[in-house]
Amino acid sequence: MTCSPYSPNDYKSDLKPVWCPGCGDFAVLNSVYRALADLHREPHETVVVSGIGCSSRLPGYVDTYGFNSLHGRALPIATGVKLARPNLTVLAVGGDGDGIAIGGNHFMHAARRNVDIAYFMMDNEIYGLTKGQAAPTTPSGDKTKSTLYGNPEVSVDPCGLAISLGASWVARAFSGDVKGTTELMKLAISHHGFAFLNIISPCVTWRGDDQTKELRAKQRAVPAEHDRSDRTAALRFTNEDDDRMTVGVLYDTQRPTLVDEMLEIRDKAIGIAPPPGREEILRVFAPAR
Amino acid sequence: MGRTLCTGNYAAGHTLAVAGEANRAARGCCGGAYPITPQTEIIEYLRGFNFRKGRIVPVESEHSAMGVCIGASLSGARAFTASSSNGLAYMTENVFAAGYYRLPIVMIAVNRTLGPPWNIWVDQGDSLALRDAAWLQFYCHSHQDLVDTIAIAFRVAEDARVMLPVMVAMDGFVTSHTEMVVELLDQERVDRYLPPCEVPHRVQHSRPATIGNLTWPRETERHRRDIQEAMERVPAVLDEAIGEFESMFGRRADGAIVAEQTEDAETILIASSTMAATLRGVVRARRLRGERIGMIRIKQFRPFPRSELLRAIGGARRVGVLDRNHSPGSGGIFWNEVAATLHSSDILLQDYIAGIGGGDVTPEILDSIIDDLASRTAAVDPLWQEVAV
Ligand SMILES: Cc1ncc(C[n+]2csc(CCOP(=O)(O)OP(=O)(O)O)c2C)c(N)n1
Ligand code: SF4
Ligand SMILES: [Mg+2]
Numbered sequence: 001m002t003c004s005p006y007s008p009n010d011y012k013s014d015l016k017p018v019w020c021p022g023c024g025d026f027a028v029l030n031s032v033y034r035a036l037a038d039l040h041r042e043p044h045e046t047v048v049v050s051g052i053g054c055s056s057r058l059p060g061y062v063d064t065y066g067f068n069s070l071h072g073r074a075l076p077i078a079t080g081v082k083l084a085r086p087n088l089t090v091l092a093v094g095g096d097g098d099g100i101a102i103g104g105n106h107f108m109h110a111a112r113r114n115v116d117i118a119y120f121m122m123d124n125e126i127y128g129l130t131k132g133q134a135a136p137t138t139p140s141g142d143k144t145k146s147t148l149y150g151n152p153e154v155s156v157d158p159c160g161l162a163i164s165l166g167a168s169w170v171a172r173a174f175s176g177d178v179k180g181t182t183e184l185m186k187l188a189i190s191h192h193g194f195a196f197l198n199i200i201s202p203c204v205t206w207r208g209d210d211q212t213k214e215l216r217a218k219q220r221a222v223p224a225e226h227d228r229s230d231r232t233a234a235l236r237f238t239n240e241d242d243d244r245m246t247v248g249v250l251y252d253t254q255r256p257t258l259v260d261e262m263l264e265i266r267d268k269a270i271g272i273a274p275p276p277g278r279e280e281i282l283r284v285f286a287p288a289r
Numbered sequence: 290m291g292r293t294l295c296t297g298n299y300a301a302g303h304t305l306a307v308a309g310e311a312n313r314a315a316r317g318c319c320g321g322a323y324p325i326t327p328q329t330e331i332i333e334y335l336r337g338f339n340f341r342k343g344r345i346v347p348v349e350s351e352h353s354a355m356g357v358c359i360g361a362s363l364s365g366a367r368a369f370t371a372s373s374s375n376g377l378a379y380m381t382e383n384v385f386a387a388g389y390y391r392l393p394i395v396m397i398a399v400n401r402t403l404g405p406p407w408n409i410w411v412d413q414g415d416s417l418a419l420r421d422a423a424w425l426q427f428y429c430h431s432h433q434d435l436v437d438t439i440a441i442a443f444r445v446a447e448d449a450r451v452m453l454p455v456m457v458a459m460d461g462f463v464t465s466h467t468e469m470v471v472e473l474l475d476q477e478r479v480d481r482y483l484p485p486c487e488v489p490h491r492v493q494h495s496r497p498a499t500i501g502n503l504t505w506p507r508e509t510e511r512h513r514r515d516i517q518e519a520m521e522r523v524p525a526v527l528d529e530a531i532g533e534f535e536s537m538f539g540r541r542a543d544g545a546i547v548a549e550q551t552e553d554a555e556t557i558l559i560a561s562s563t564m565a566a567t568l569r570g571v572v573r574a575r576r577l578r579g580e581r582i583g584m585i586r587i588k589q590f591r592p593f594p595r596s597e598l599l600r601a602i603g604g605a606r607r608v609g610v611l612d613r614n615h616s617p618g619s620g621g622i623f624w625n626e627v628a629a630t631l632h633s634s635d636i637l638l639q640d641y642i643a644g645i646g647g648g649d650v651t652p653e654i655l656d657s658i659i660d661d662l663a664s665r666t667a668a669v670d671p672l673w674q675e676v677a678v
Pocket of ligand 3: 053095096097122123124125126127128135
């Protein structure tokens with residue numbers, strides 16, 4: 001084993017997190033520090049892009065390049081960064097609301113295009129920053145600030161969504177398990193293609209102290225015999241009706257990334273004959289006599 | 290209802306709710322809602338209100354929130370929502386659509402600085418960026434002003450002579466989150482004040498039609514001119530709405546502009562929203578010291594009240610405009626409008642940009658601005674007035 005030139009502390013910025021005491025996002029942040037250190041990622045070659053939300057404050061706490069962008073817009077910006085500088089490690093991070101509500105359309109296209117970025121969604125089943133309104137991940141029936149009489153909507157499982165949208169790597173983590181989350185982050189960052197990690201990260205303020213306990217009790221590991229390349233099998237661990245939360249890699253496949261495809265097109269284009277000259281064009285369009 | 294101590298957001302939420310409820314004998318009310326600081330309490334109030342005929346639905350973004358309002362209004366319901374800052378920016382495409390569809394939607398804009406960089410405090414850049422969206426715009430300086438303006442907004446928006454959406458703006462936190470004693474409107478009188486909402490071009494089974502099809506330039510031009518003409522009818526309609534408001538509720542609501550001590554004034558300051566409330570104290574104090582100074586609060590930004598303003602400015606020699614907003618490459622946005630209004634006069638008109646990003650524009654700062662204005666022999670480019678924080 002080679003020794004990392006970096007320790008997790010090297011990725012800490014001078015900003016002190018302003019999350020509520022007990023917020024699951026602290027553990028996510030620690031896992032990010034550890035994963036980057038373990039993978040020896042140079043801070044100056046790493047970019048963390050977020051949207052807006054409690055969770056989206058994360059880039060400010062990491063001593064790499066970062067964008068705290070607009071609500072819901074992390075993925076297009078991360079795509080731009082990756083296309084311009086394919087050699088950089090690009091992470092997109094943010095909340096469930098950011099990624100599935102207001103930014104939901106970008107999730108589809110980043111996954112479908114297989115942009116080579118790792119996307120960590122900190123999922124607390126609520127809009128935390130705006131003080132507790134229902135998100136698309138909020139379970140049906142739950143009372144929140146915007147669903148005073150119970151949430152009438154069907155909730156979304158981000159992993160199920162990612163798999164059906166074409167993400168090439170999909171996993172679920174529980175933030176309370178820093179070691180497990182770190183390992184999954186490392187796999188996500190190392191994956192060649194769009195890697196989606198849904199991190200269940202409790203909001204103690206708007207979902208209550210019990211959320212952490214309940215989620216911890218519900219989690220179970222992906223069974224050893226699960227075939228990660230089997231999309232249909234992977235979908236069985238989403239929208240689980242036995243009210244469990246399967247943690248680990250659900251889906252893992254390889255296909256060309258957006259950058260691979262673009263490079264291939266460029267190479268092909270280089271081999272094509274130069275465009276026709278003026279005489280040639282006039283000849284083609286000249287009226288028949 | 291009696292007098293109540295409440296926040297600006299509560300006052301706005303309550304007034305929207307009673308206005309929506311007032312349409313229960315007609316086609317009810319509806320709106321889409323999406324949270325953003327500092328307006329969130331408004332939509333939360335509406336979510337908690339048990340409308341007898343209507344619903345405010347939480348949706349996934351501001352774009353959709355205005356989309357729901359458009360659909361509801363096109364179906365004849367009384368439609369309303371609230372937003373702020375980047376929420377308004379994201380909603381923009383549908384804000385224009387609502388104006389161009391001629392739908393009498395009412396939206397509360399709680400002014401907050403646009404990001405990035407992120408900032409939650411007040412400036413008017415968010416709603417003023419929508420000044421060309423075919424909406425009426427009112428900027429309120431107090432909780433009572435807000436309540437009265439919202440009720441009047443529905444009257445004016447839904448008037449067949451206008452039939453345009455209305456944005457009612459207040460200052461983020463300074464108004465939205467502070468408490469003031471306010472006379473809230475009771476349901477019974479709002480029921481009488483607001484006639485049933487009638488959108489003449491609403492969808493009707495007896496008249497199937499597709500709205501918003503491709504048009505030729507000439508048709509589009511006529512459509513825009515129709516909107517301009519509707520804007521020109523606003524002063525008369527607003528006057529009526531204010532008059533009837535007074536006979537119903539027993540108090541006179543503010544009109545397009547509020548001029549104070551301008552009759553013999555040599556110097557006039559122009560401001561809007563809560564900055565105008567601070568300015569009032571400063572101007573009064575200087576009057577007591579014998580200065581011939583007055584002020585004008587511009588409440589109605591669209592349509593811009595040119596003739597009212599010209600009348601109020603009268604024979605003043607110097608006019609200073611206070612802008613808590615900024616159009617990069619130009620200057621203050623109110624100043625631009627005032628300059629266009631005064632184009633043929635030789636008044637010394639100076640712009641002061643103050644409180645961008647929510648800085649506290651204190652009476653001391655306003656005093657120093659007025660001193661600066663008094664010392665000028667000619668106007669210069671817009672001046673930036675830095676504040677303490
Ligand atoms: C265009 C726009 N609309 C609304 C907001 C207000 N807003 C900020 S964060 C947020 C939701 C946050 O929820 P989520 O993304 O799940 O993050 P969390 O705070 O729960 O980590 C909203 C609605 C905004 N900043 N920009
Ligand atoms: S509100 Fe919830 S998500 Fe936001 S910092 Fe507090 S605990 Fe975390
Ligand atoms: Mg969330």
